[in-house]
Amino acid sequence: MENLKVHTFYSPNKIILGMNTTSMVPEEIKKLGGGRLLLVTDPGVVQAGLSVRVEESLKKENLDYVLYDAVEPEPPARVIDGGAEIFKSEKCSMILGLGGGSSLDVAKGISLLVTNGGKILDYCGIDRVPQKGAPLMLMPTTAGTGSEVTRVLVLTDEALNLKNVVFTPHALADTAIVDPALTLSMPPGVTADTGMDAMVHAIETYVSMNATVFSDVLAEHAIELIARYLPLAWAKGSNSEARYQMSVASTIAGLAFGSGGLGAVHALAYPLGTEYHMTHGRTNAIMLPHVMQYNISGSPVKYARIAQLTGRDIQGCSAIEAAALSVAAIKELLKSINVSCHIADYGVSKNDLPKLVDGGMKQARLFVPNPRDLSEQDVHSIYEEAF
């Protein structure tokens, strides 16, 4: 019975969210026991001058650290294994991950490896990590992935040319510090893609069969904030209120999907990313309205609520009519941030559709929580619609 359902919630031990909270890093590190720190990031974050800000705050307090800035996008397992080697050889005692989803996921993986031993590919799957990792602090520099608050890390198995995941509560941060000031310099394209990733997290979780009382309240608030502030953050990167609200939204959307789960948007976006090397956020953004349209009959009341949360007047509409307005609202949002939701605009040819369908069907585990069942034919029609 729906109203007697079991609700579970996962989150980091502590989340600090606020403008310029980077200055709080040293005291929070001391609270976690201090010691030599491995600062995990990628060359883009270093180049943007964001790691320097953290490094300066560490130097001011004479905190010892080693920089590991070898993170690659869609991080290969070897980047995590290599980081764990450096942690050990440099005799570090805790980890700070700074960056987008890739850097945060690598930091999580290193933390797990240094206490559990072995290679990260040994732990792929659900709940296969026996012990808690080394003390872990995570700081996002984008507003989208939500990785700073989730228990999952995504990596690439290069030998099999496959993405894989490690799902474990031990990957949850001890402390997540979300400083919207670190997102101010994101270019518009990255703002759009990462912001839409957060929107997909919120919407997919909200309509998921696994939604909980916790994910519902968080997702509703995230949807409302993103609809309102993403265009502002995209149009004017220095708008600190918009950046602030997008950081709030992506963090709570991360908490929502961390306890509720994803669905068919992430499943059907995945092959676009592997075949055409588009970002995770962009592929999700492209597929979102098409999957929403398909899903309406599975969760009309929740889609109707999304229409309201995205600013539509649903008075006098039936649930199905109101739900359809949510799709229109998302299309309008995408248009306002210059993101096309037609895969033909990204160099995909009609002959590629069977390959996409194959790739999408491989993610069928994500169809289970989706509010409407999908057959291979259905997946084909969704891609055709997206084309």
Ligand SMILES: [Fe+2]
């Ligand atoms: Fe995502």
